[in-house]
Amino acid sequence: MAGALASHANAVLRGSAPLNPPMAALVPVAWVHRAPSLDPDQRRAALTSVYLWGTIPGDVAQPGVLGVSPCFEAIMSNKVSTKPPSGTRDFLPLDIARRQYVIDVIREVYERHGFVPLETPAIENLSTLLGKYGDEGDQLLYRLLHRRDALKRAVQTAATDGRPVAEAELADQGLRYDLTVPLARVMAQYGQLPRFFRRYQIQPVWRADRPARGRFREFYQCDVDVAGTTSPVAEVEVCSAVAAVLERLGFADFTIRLNHRELLRALIRAADITDSLESKALVAVDKLDKIGRDGVTAELVDRGIAETSAARLIELITPGDPGDASPDSQTVLAHLRKCGLDESGQRALAGLEELLSLAAETPAGSHLSVAPELARGLSYYTGPIFEIAVPDLAGSLGGGGRYDGLIGMFGRRQIPAVGFSLGLERILVVMQERDMYPELGVGAEVMLCWLDVDMGRALGVAARLRGQGLRVETFPDQAKLGKQLQYADTTGASIAAILGQSELDAGRITLKHLAKRTQESVAIDEAAEAVARMR
């Protein structure tokens, strides 16, 4: 529409098309003024018709006055982008079919593990969200600007004080950043939940991050968490659940990398790195698989860590042989035992050993692998941490860990918890690349093509077919049969049900298999069986 109008508008302004209302009415006022080909009378006519056009808002210029409503200009100039905002996506029917397939598997496996569903609002109070994800995370929170009076008040208060408005004054709500913090809020809020609360939650989260491959600003997480216990049973069960999901989806080559926050801290202490540099050291160490030992050493030094400490830390987190890229867990554990860790480090190490042995007979067992360099960005983890890796994806398919302090941050009671989060989009990206989807049908199976019958009778037959459990689309127009069949093909319907007067008179319908090009006439009330037979 806008294109045609703009094209006509151009022709008008060039003088090669007549200036007729109402088309001319859609020529923006500014264009009319600029148009060299218009004489004063034409100009006045154009502006008058702009004025008379019914949908023009009040702020459009009066005749003879230069100015254009912003929305008006936007329509005319095709400036309205129809793409979804950067980092977000529309899910078209086939996309939904794939997502739903994966979500169905996740839900079923989670429920089989005894997890119960939870949904929480997209919007949370900033007081709930801030301070849980570290400084980087806080930066990535989407904030909701105050509305109306609250916004005016904030701006005015600052103006009265003669200072610029601070970010914190402009918003007190934001979009959730993950599903773990909302769960923690729910745990703190509701006392009547089961003592061991196992919940799953599949919902979108939002991060004001720079989008990249497999990385979005709006994406789905599929979380399982166990709250209310420090028992390693909780760790094993969440790992088992995600491992079972991935196996059911057809992944065979994933590893669940396993580490422990306290072990990491102990290693950093053992390398003589001060607490203030701990987080910087973690970020560098986490890149081991990407940039290698030398790369990490360089980065550690770059971040202000003494060369001797950097070298020592590398030694601690990488067992003996530098050529061995992925040593097995027992080798790693044996190496760590010899590192002279302090008491807390020893405890963490023992915890990891216990986890490995407890998980042995679960789906997670064969996939767990100790990775002393694994750090993970979120600051709320306190114990074991996990991350899922597959060979052909730079990022991870999911991650999680124990967060015994998070729920207590809401100031009610301390409740220990552990959780695991699968990243839906990452899974979809890999499944797409590896062509792991089964046949997924979208839309109707039967296209009702009708010819010389009354439209109402056609709709009636469609209803009867649907009553038999068939998925039926009715062709909307009177059209040649060939057109109808051609359209049926494009929708993915496998069978055309052809209804003409002769069929209707006999209470029958002609079913045509579009791919096999075979057809048969059946009683309308027996169509479902016939369709099943033809499939």
Next chain:
RNA sequence: GUGGGCGUAGCUCAGUCGGUAGAGCACCAGGUUGUGGCCCUGGUGGUCGUGGGUUCAAAUCCCAUCGCUCACCCCA
């Protein structure tokens, strides 16, 4: 936030001494009235991302701006 690449039809792209836009696919209509995916003919659809500059003349040259994208950063 830092650096590189790209913005022409719904999609994939051509258009490279500046001369007011093309192809393929897709879509629509025909090739006579209830049987399609091939073929043939015709058609719809583009302020060449946006704004400014140079020029008689800009998709093409210059500047700015926006958008997309890759790497870094960080993460699911």
